[in-house]
Amino acid sequence: MSAYWAARAWLPEGLADDVRFVVDQGRFATVTAGTPAEPGDHRLPGVVLPGFANAHSHAFHRALRGRTHGGGGSFWTWREQMYALADTLTPDAYLDLARATYAEMVLAGVTAVGEFHYLHHAPGGARYDDPNVMAEALRQAARDAGLRVTLLDTAYLAGGIGTPLQGAQLRFGDADADAWAARVAAIRPDDTLTVGAAIHSVRAVPLDDLARIAAAAAGRPLHVHLSEQRLENEQALAAFGATPTRLLADAGALGPATTAVHAVHLDPDDVAALGSTRTGVCLCPSTEQDLGDGMAPGAAMRAAGARLSVGSDQHVRTDLLAEARSVELHERLAGETRGVLTPAELVELLTRGGRASLGDPTGGRLAPGGPADLVAVRTDTPRTAGADPAQLVMVAGSADVDTVVVDGVLRVEGGRHVLGDVGAMLGRAIDAAWEGTR
Numbered sequence: 001m002s003a004y005w006a007a008r009a010w011l012p013e014g015l016a017d018d019v020r021f022v023v024d025q026g027r028f029a030t031v032t033a034g035t036p037a038e039p040g041d042h043r044l045p046g047v048v049l050p051g052f053a054n055a056h057s058h059a060f061h062r063a064l065r066g067r068t069h070g071g072g073g074s075f076w077t078w079r080e081q082m083y084a085l086a087d088t089l090t091p092d093a094y095l096d097l098a099r100a101t102y103a104e105m106v107l108a109g110v111t112a113v114g115e116f117h118y119l120h121h122a123p124g125g126a127r128y129d130d131p132n133v134m135a136e137a138l139r140q141a142a143r144d145a146g147l148r149v150t151l152l153d154t155a156y157l158a159g160g161i162g163t164p165l166q167g168a169q170l171r172f173g174d175a176d177a178d179a180w181a182a183r184v185a186a187i188r189p190d191d192t193l194t195v196g197a198a199i200h201s202v203r204a205v206p207l208d209d210l211a212r213i214a215a216a217a218a219g220r221p222l223h224v225h226l227s228e229q230r231l232e233n234e235q236a237l238a239a240f241g242a243t244p245t246r247l248l249a250d251a252g253a254l255g256p257a258t259t260a261v262h263a264v265h266l267d268p269d270d271v272a273a274l275g276s277t278r279t280g281v282c283l284c285p286s287t288e289q290d291l292g293d294g295m296a297p298g299a300a301m302r303a304a305g306a307r308l309s310v311g312s313d314q315h316v317r318t319d320l321l322a323e324a325r326s327v328e329l330h331e332r333l334a335g336e337t338r339g340v341l342t343p344a345e346l347v348e349l350l351t352r353g354g355r356a357s358l359g360d361p362t363g364g365r366l367a368p369g370g371p372a373d374l375v376a377v378r379t380d381t382p383r384t385a386g387a388d389p390a391q392l393v394m395v396a397g398s399a400d401v402d403t404v405v406v407d408g409v410l411r412v413e414g415g416r417h418v419l420g421d422v423g424a425m426l427g428r429a430i431d432a433a434w435e436g437t438r
Contacts, residue, residue, distance in 0.1 A: 001029065002408055005022040005037035006376065008389055009048035015390055019048070023372040023408035024223050031366055036067060040122050042410070044376040047389045049347065050364045051111030051373025052320040053354025055282040056223070056261050058116055059138065060089055063430045065315055075229050075291045082314075083168035085433060087123050093432055094119065095137040100425035102145035104318045105418050108398035109375035111147050111406045114282075114311065114358045116198055116223060116261070118154035118172040125170030131183050143192045145419065146411040150358040151187065152223045154198040155180045155213045157205050161239045172200075177209040181216040194359055196221035198237025199253065201228075202236055202244040210251035214258075221257055221359040223282070224248065227270070227294050228262035242396070245270035248388045259357045261311065262287075263301065264294040271297060275304025280357045284313035285326030295330040298342045309354035319398040322379075324350040328394075346393045376403035 001024045009019040015032035017195065020041065023029060037043060039362050061082065068081050089097070105113060119134050130136065135151055142149035156172035157180070159165045161202060165173040174180040189195050193425055197217035199205050201224065205213065227233055235243045245266060248254050254273065259280035266274075274281060281301050291314075302308050310323040317323075324346040331340035341349075355363030362370050377392060378384060379402045387395045404412035411418055419425065 003040040003041045006044040006048040026436045027405035046378040049375045050351040052109045054110045055309040055354040055357040059101045061099040061314035061330040063433045087168040096429040098141035099144050100429045103422045109401045111373035114150045116152045118156045121171045138195045146367045150194040150196045152198040153184045153194045156200040177212040199224040201225040212269045214253035223259045225263045226260040226263045264296045279332045280307040282309045284311045286316045287313035290316040308349040309357045343391045343393050372408035374405045
């Protein structure tokens, strides 16, 4: 057993003073407010929050940061650069890049990540001897970095509506929905990895396969890219006479176990469908800003009944506090008003909302029985000094994260990861990833 003590912590009922956490076998045995520290307790600085959940990640996209801004363009031109990178990665290079990417997440307070994984096969679509060797690289990367991963193994069966896979996309695809399901069934969960599923998008999965994949994913988290770009909506309406949301609803792919990612370009009926089915929605503001996607109607979806979470997606930044804050800032820009979502609601989507999206309704709370994940955010930095602790999410960022504990194990202390210099790790891994394009 181990114990931590915080002068202030965000408990389910709100901020509390003098909180002592006793950890046993990776879970909180007791959480007691109003109690002094005891000899041997690990004292935590600032305000302690539950561990953050990054509900949408493409780990290999981290190698694109700072390399895609030279010629303007759009999501579709950015995608060509992503494909060029995807065509180079070996299992070993993927492991190194994912390990460093996950370590950067832990530095930012992330204790659980949803990895939207579609980099399955070798270049040209050839099968590795182990058809899940790339998934195993992600498992090892998460274990080394010290966080949990929900592997959202992605069905990516077409290059677009009515278009076959081609080029780098051949690495992403299985022969059909049955072949995808059989491959995923061979991945075994453990204490690091939860096996989930994903529909890449209605562009990348034929209409007849949507229901098959949803059925195969029963009992597990199911994620799907939804209406990130207007062109996706236009193509779906032209081909099927329905929006992507309606296609998913008709296929039985919406519901509490499903999370729609982005959900930017929705009509009122789409919002109502997501809300009435209690489908989750993962917003990725930094990506939506970087790619010029637009601003999702987050508050409207939440009011309709959808559960919100946030993700770093392409990792244009790895700062989940900033992602949560940007959900509110997008609402302010769209509605020309302030305080649409409260700081407490932003903490909720950053923690419990994300953990529920990843298949763990017990996570994201500093409470007995839950995973012993916590993040200590400093209140004495140039960014946070003088802030109301209850409004810390509106000013703090990844640079203010001091201590991260995952399953009761200290992974970050004093802003330093136990693996050492994460920036150097990233630099080496990214250079090696791009070496194959030269």
